[in-house]
Amino acid sequence: MDVRLRIRRFNPELDRAPHWEEYRLEADPSDRVLDLLQQVKWYQDGTLTFRRSCGHGVCGSDAMLINGRNRLACEYLVKDAGRKITVEALRGLPVVKDLLVDQTGFWEKYRAAIPYLVNDEVPEDGKERRQSQADRAKYEDTSRCITCGACTTGCPVFWTNSDYIGPAAIVNAHRFIFDSRDHAHDERLELMADADGVWRCRTVFNCVEACPRGINVTRAILEVTQAIQGRHA
Amino acid sequence: MANVARYEPPAGLNIHELDAVVIGAGGAGLYAALELKRDLGPTAKVAVISKLYPSRSHTGAAQGGVCAALGNTEEDHWEWHWFDTVKGGDYLVDQDAAEVMCHDAVETIINLEHLGMPFDRTPEGLIDQRRFGGHTRNYGEAPVRRSCFAADRTGHAILYTLYQQCIHHEIAFFDEFQVLDLLMPAGPDGPVAGVVALELSTSEIHIFRARAVLFATGGYGKLFKVTTNAHTLTGDGMAIAYRHGLPLEDLEFFQFHPTGMYKLGFLLSEAMRGEGGILLNDNGERFMERYAPTMKDLASRDVVSRSIYLEIAEGRGIGGKDFVHLDVRHLGDEVLNKKLPDMTGFIKTYFGLDPLHDLVPIQPTAHYAMGGIPTDVDGRVLGALSEDGKQAVVPGFYAAGECACVSVHGGNRLGTNSLLDLLVFGRRAGIAMAQFLRTAPTPEPVPAAETPVREEVAALMDSVDGERPAAIREALQAVMFDKCGVFRTEEFLTDARDVVAGLRERAKHLHVEDKGCRYNTDLVDALELGYLLDIAEATVASALARTESRGAHAREDHPERDDVNWLKHSLAFRDRDGGQPSLGYKPVTITKFQPKPRVY
Numbered sequence: 001m002d003v004r005l006r007i008r009r010f011n012p013e014l015d016r017a018p019h020w021e022e023y024r025l026e027a028d029p030s031d032r033v034l035d036l037l038q039q040v041k042w043y044q045d046g047t048l049t050f051r052r053s054c055g056h057g058v059c060g061s062d063a064m065l066i067n068g069r070n071r072l073a074c075e076y077l078v079k080d081a082g083r084k085i086t087v088e089a090l091r092g093l094p095v096v097k098d099l100l101v102d103q104t105g106f107w108e109k110y111r112a113a114i115p116y117l118v119n120d121e122v123p124e125d126g127k128e129r130r131q132s133q134a135d136r137a138k139y140e141d142t143s144r145c146i147t148c149g150a151c152t153t154g155c156p157v158f159w160t161n162s163d164y165i166g167p168a169a170i171v172n173a174h175r176f177i178f179d180s181r182d183h184a185h186d187e188r189l190e191l192m193a194d195a196d197g198v199w200r201c202r203t204v205f206n207c208v209e210a211c212p213r214g215i216n217v218t219r220a221i222l223e224v225t226q227a228i229q230g231r232h233a
Numbered sequence: 234m235a236n237v238a239r240y241e242p243p244a245g246l247n248i249h250e251l252d253a254v255v256i257g258a259g260g261a262g263l264y265a266a267l268e269l270k271r272d273l274g275p276t277a278k279v280a281v282i283s284k285l286y287p288s289r290s291h292t293g294a295a296q297g298g299v300c301a302a303l304g305n306t307e308e309d310h311w312e313w314h315w316f317d318t319v320k321g322g323d324y325l326v327d328q329d330a331a332e333v334m335c336h337d338a339v340e341t342i343i344n345l346e347h348l349g350m351p352f353d354r355t356p357e358g359l360i361d362q363r364r365f366g367g368h369t370r371n372y373g374e375a376p377v378r379r380s381c382f383a384a385d386r387t388g389h390a391i392l393y394t395l396y397q398q399c400i401h402h403e404i405a406f407f408d409e410f411q412v413l414d415l416l417m418p419a420g421p422d423g424p425v426a427g428v429v430a431l432e433l434s435t436s437e438i439h440i441f442r443a444r445a446v447l448f449a450t451g452g453y454g455k456l457f458k459v460t461t462n463a464h465t466l467t468g469d470g471m472a473i474a475y476r477h478g479l480p481l482e483d484l485e486f487f488q489f490h491p492t493g494m495y496k497l498g499f500l501l502s503e504a505m506r507g508e509g510g511i512l513l514n515d516n517g518e519r520f521m522e523r524y525a526p527t528m529k530d531l532a533s534r535d536v537v538s539r540s541i542y543l544e545i546a547e548g549r550g551i552g553g554k555d556f557v558h559l560d561v562r563h564l565g566d567e568v569l570n571k572k573l574p575d576m577t578g579f580i581k582t583y584f585g586l587d588p589l590h591d592l593v594p595i596q597p598t599a600h601y602a603m604g605g606i607p608t609d610v611d612g613r614v615l616g617a618l619s620e621d622g623k624q625a626v627v628p629g630f631y632a633a634g635e636c637a638c639v640s641v642h643g644g645n646r647l648g649t650n651s652l653l654d655l656l657v658f659g660r661r662a663g664i665a666m667a668q669f670l671r672t673a674p675t676p677e678p679v680p681a682a683e684t685p686v687r688e689e690v691a692a693l694m695d696s697v698d699g700e701r702p703a704a705i706r707e708a709l710q711a712v713m714f715d716k717c718g719v720f721r722t723e724e725f726l727t728d729a730r731d732v733v734a735g736l737r738e739r740a741k742h743l744h745v746e747d748k749g750c751r752y753n754t755d756l757v758d759a760l761e762l763g764y765l766l767d768i769a770e771a772t773v774a775s776a777l778a779r780t781e782s783r784g785a786h787a788r789e790d791h792p793e794r795d796d797v798n799w800l801k802h803s804l805a806f807r808d809r810d811g812g813q814p815s816l817g818y819k820p821v822t823i824t825k826f827q828p829k830p831r832v833y
Binding site: 001011012013014030041042043045046047049050051052053054055056057058059060075077096097100103107111115116117119123126127128129131132133135139143144146149176179181183206214224231 | 289293384401
């Protein structure tokens with residue numbers, strides 16, 4: 001089928017402002033939007049720039065705004081996207097070139113969330129720490145995050161206040177706050193209770209809609225909020 | 234309309250003085266960096282350089298699990314795992330190396346749990362375990378539960394756990410830097426003195442001076458048309474070593490995974506068969522019962538992939554086409570959604586099918602390089618080959634993970650042993666590097682170290698016409714998949730050799746259209762094509778020479794394993810004058826298990 005792919009192009013080395021370019025392509029309904037971007041780059045315009053790696057929704061490289069919604073280009077098929085497809089860079093982060101954004105701030109927030117297990121004690125028998133299936137289940141959902149940034153850059157609160165730590169960092173804090181093995185529980189909750197922490201969330205649910213992994217991001221934020229409140233109860 | 238910015242290479246040079254650099258931020262690189270830093274302490278200057286953000290590394294795509302004989306759900310012993318690994322590799326495995334891997338597996342998995350790895354748990358709260366292809370109890374009797382897992386995203390859990398701990402230990406990361414050269418001022422015998430890299434966001438060149446360098450750059454699955462591998466897996470580190478005169482070992486052994494999604498190539502985990510899934514041909518017959526009466530659908534991957542090809546060749550592909558069915562309908566909702574949720578999601582997203590009700594079309598897909606940069610069990614790279622079949626250590630140079638060949642996989646890797654390899658040997662390499670750094674001298678600065686990289690980049694950036702990399706790459710992937718794939722013959726391989734030589738000629742006139750300095754991924758595509766072409770040349774030469782069938786290397790014209798002439802490792806050395814590579818051989822280390830016919 002014949003597809004029109006409209007891409008918002010911007011190369012600050014050359015362009016004063018972003019502009020739209022349209023490419024016509026012959027595509028298969030089962031092609032992914034990523035396939036179309038590659039076709040353009042490989043055979044029409046080598047300057048088109050975007051990130052990609054695994055190509056099947058597990059590495060989180062190619063989150064972008066497609067037909068008005070944050071998605072992974074490698075998970076969105078032409079049969080669902082239609083004959084006219086528009087692609088833009090994620091919102092809320094500076095565009096470096098075309099569909100590629102500067103993620104420095106995103107990763108700083110991730111690191112700020114203490115996204116690692118804090119626990120230097122090991123069992124005396126030298127074996128694994130025990131964790132019940134029920135305790136393991138508490139952070140199952142948030143352990144699936146692929147740090148693609150679709151949630152944070154889809155959040156209207158983040159668009160207006162870039163100091164907001166954002167859903168992705170909260171998800172990664174949740175991953176450890178609810179891990180029974182962790183010892184930095186209070187420290188992490190303290191961070192999340194900061195003025196630019198969880199209280200900024202307005203439960204717009206854009207993050208839930210945007211998450212390609214289907215993580216219930218808003219619920220995770222709510223659980224962190226409840227943990228903060230429970231601490232003071 | 235194409236952009237026509239003129240390329241103005243940044244004039245400055247960035248020099249970093251470090252103790253050790255790790256190239257690649259997958260499981261092997263991260264574990265090595267972590268051990269280095271834990272061992273040497275906070276003042277050690279350790280950096281990880283990656284062409285991606287670490288969380289994008291392909292370790293994260295591994296699914297089904299990582300084996301260790303913990304014996305948490307039934308009796309198991311690391312010696313059984315050792316035997317399975319040797320047999321799985323069709324006796325080309327170095328048995329002393331496999332012994333280290335299977336023995337260290339237990340301690341390494343426990344250490345990973347201590348670092349925070351979110352393993353699935355048994356009702357008692359221990360690490361849960363499940364069955365996987367080729368892993369057996371009591372030397373081949375029956376399948377055993379040995380694979381430790383986090384649902385069907387074990388690699389993702391490992392990658393994140395290690396990356397998180399590296400953040401915890403304040404390891405320096407240079408994300409989105411493409412390493413283009415290894416500094417070996419005195420030639421292939423070493424020592425190494427660092428690496429040269431291109432910062433992708435600016436096109437600035439950086440020299441990282443270091444006393445120890447680890448390559449953990451991953452595989453080269455993008456050499457093949459249908460593959461599970463990420464776009465970024467182009468054999469960079471292996472090709473850089475090869476260009477410096479170091480050999481590449483056992484490249485003719487490349488694993489084709491039986492259950493790739495039809496046409497797309499994405500992996501459907503072996504865990505789907507581990508949990509009870511079966512393969513069906515056009516007659517609805519469970520054909521693996523004929524090829525592997527004991528292990529059936531859980532025979533080793535090379536055996537299952539060949540069986541699928543034979544079914545297709547005999548007209549029993551589905552509707553006469555080049556695929557068969559994976560049937561997991563009987564596993565039920567609970568297993569599909571709790572233990573295999575990502576697989577279920579892939580099938581729904583890309584095929585629009587529901588594995589609870591529908592059969593899933595699958596075909597073998599290029600998956601994993603058994604070969605690579607030769608190393609010992611501490612990650613030390615082995616270089617020059619002497620007449621007695623021994624290789625000398627290259628001082629300061631280490632390799633681990635898929636880019637390395639220890640050799641623990643021999644002719645065919647068992648499922649889950651890739652994650653185990655990168656964990657055990659990444660960790661061991663880090664420990665060995667720390668030991669080395671205690672006494673290693675600081676190398677003299679290499680004069681004009683960046684010159685070869687500047688010239689390589691400038692030649693591409695100055696191109697005004699020529700071919701796009703994509704057309705050459707597609708032709709390469711097609712010939713490698715069709716002629717150097719699951720089945721090979723002398724005729725096929727001779728064709729492949731000639732086609733690859735022709736493509737190498739064409740690649741001398743590449744056109745890089747993007748002339749900018751910001752994230753010039755057009756330039757990166759061209760550089761990566763160069764790496765793939767080097768690996769292709771060495772792979773085909775090694776495969777053409779090996780006139781036997783062993784593991785994943787199946788020669789229709791030489792269908793039997795030949796232990797008299799071929800129980801040895803290949804070493805391909807680049808020809809300096811651009812001719813075909815020269816091949817050397819070294820013996821396989823056999824300590825306990827004498828080669829026997831391989832039956833599943």
